Amino acid sequence: MADTLLPVANPVVGTGDSARRRASLGVALICVALLAAVPFAASALGDTFYVRVVTRMMIFAIMAISLDLVLGFGGMVCFGHAMFVGAAAYVVGIFVFHASSGEPLTIAGVAFQGSTNALVIWPVAIATSALLALVFGAIALRTSGLYFIMITLAFAQMLYFVAASASGYGGIDGLTLDKAPTLGPLDTGDRQQFYWVVLAALAAAYLLCRRIVESRFGLVLRASRSNPTRLSAVGVSPYRYRLAAFVIAGALAGLAGVLLASSQSFVSPADMSWSRSGELIVMVVLGGMATLYGPIFGAFFYLAAEFALGHLTEHWQLVMGPLVIVVVLFGKGGLAGLWSAVRRGETP
């Protein structure tokens, strides 16, 4: 009985864990190596289009990882995650717009000139997303269950309409970025250079989330998902931990947002639409919730499926919709669940 109460004292679990950790780090390194090979393979084939495709996949993978922190590890079904992506993307769009049009943005009598320096824009954009997550999260996390799903959806919709009605910034049609921001010596408008920036961002996001999940904070977060009552009983209020996770996820989604703005050279309300938020949830669940590599695979798989089906028929959602339903009804643990079942030698 004492063993089950004090699992920390069990040395077998410890070595098994570190072996698994090494294995998963190995898989991560192979993935990074594969991704690093893409630009070379693409230029060898003379088709740089795939560089753009994989760039987009990696950006969506960052969104999916950040959502997984909230959804998978925190057990909070946020149906508005795209709002943090869109908000940051719009901040980038607005900075670039004022920099290239030369007409200053005036807030409360203070004029801002705009900028195309990513070292200025990106932190501001990410901080905006984090701040939004703090304000909306503080309200939304007072509710739970269904109410939480719907309130996050409603907040995202609110932001969507703000963007759609901002006629100075293109309204519903969106805003084209006339200049690509520069990141120190790097030009984000250059597809090859930008690819490396995005790859580095994905790797950093993955490592950061890994650290977070394995930390004491992550332990409390996971506990707040599996048994909030017990967590409260031992004297820890889940609210602050959930809110902190929500803000971190919002900031990471903001990072994905600034990259998205640069990759498309365009931002529009569609980047924060509720169907985008739904797609992000699909990616996380498809890949496998509460694993960090799952959402990355999920995002790659979803965009690849969209790309492949989109080539076959313009009505690819006729296939995607039922596919989602089948995976949810009959699949357990998504792609990650399938992968670990294969590794254990079971037929899934």
Added chain:
Amino acid sequence: MAPTLFFEQMLNGLQLGMMLFLMASGLTLVVGIMNFVNLAHGSLYMIGAFLAVTVLMQTGNHLLALGAGIVGTALVGLLIEWFIAQPLYGRDHLDQVLCTFGIILFLNELARVIWGSAPLRMDVPEWLDGSVDLAGIAYPVYRLAIIVVSALVALGLHLVITRTRLGMLIRAGAADRLMIVGLGVNIQFLYALVFAAGAALAALAGILAAPIYTVQTGMGDHILILTLVVIVIGGIGSVHGALAASLLVGVIDTIGRVTLPAGFGNILIYVPMAMILFWRPRGLFPSHG
């Protein structure tokens, strides 16, 4: 705002509110009783409108179109309940959200394949065309008819829910699902009935709305979100809460559209929602224990 304009906009708000109630009453029961998040409720609204427009184009008979739209959508609702919702009762909300999101993707695209992307128009029946004089303003008869029909439906629902045995089971289901199963009620039949009734009400809303807005793929998405706001404000599972919240949202949304700069009116309803949920996280009329 001039008093007559204000009065007219209040009527428009009432009309929108009553239509939202048709959506929200069905959805709040499905969510409250089956504990099932049905995001595809907006798709049922769309299907009702499309079926009715199709029948109208073929026959030219408005009442036939109305009947066909409602019955057809109720059948689609039963199919969804049977094949997708039933395996999901008792599963995570997340699974339900995903599956019904998949239904939305599928049905929106299916509507585009069958009826095309161009919006379809549905004409007001001749006997409801024109306007009446209400305290000095000319108000369209059709909008007035929507208010009357929805009010009758609301009254009927109120009577069914408070005065009949079925209504008692529905209220009991919303308050404590396990208990009525324990008492030997045929819960599967009750679930299917509530789901189909919700689908029929959504179709009615879609058909009534068709002449005012347009019939097109994705038309259910916006109304779905308004409906979700309504049931969250009203308290999930409460039909009376849904009525109060529908009227509140309808009036606030309409006033916002008239008084605020274009587009910003869409945002106004989220402010009271956030405030209400901040103070009362379970809505105005919580029905769960």
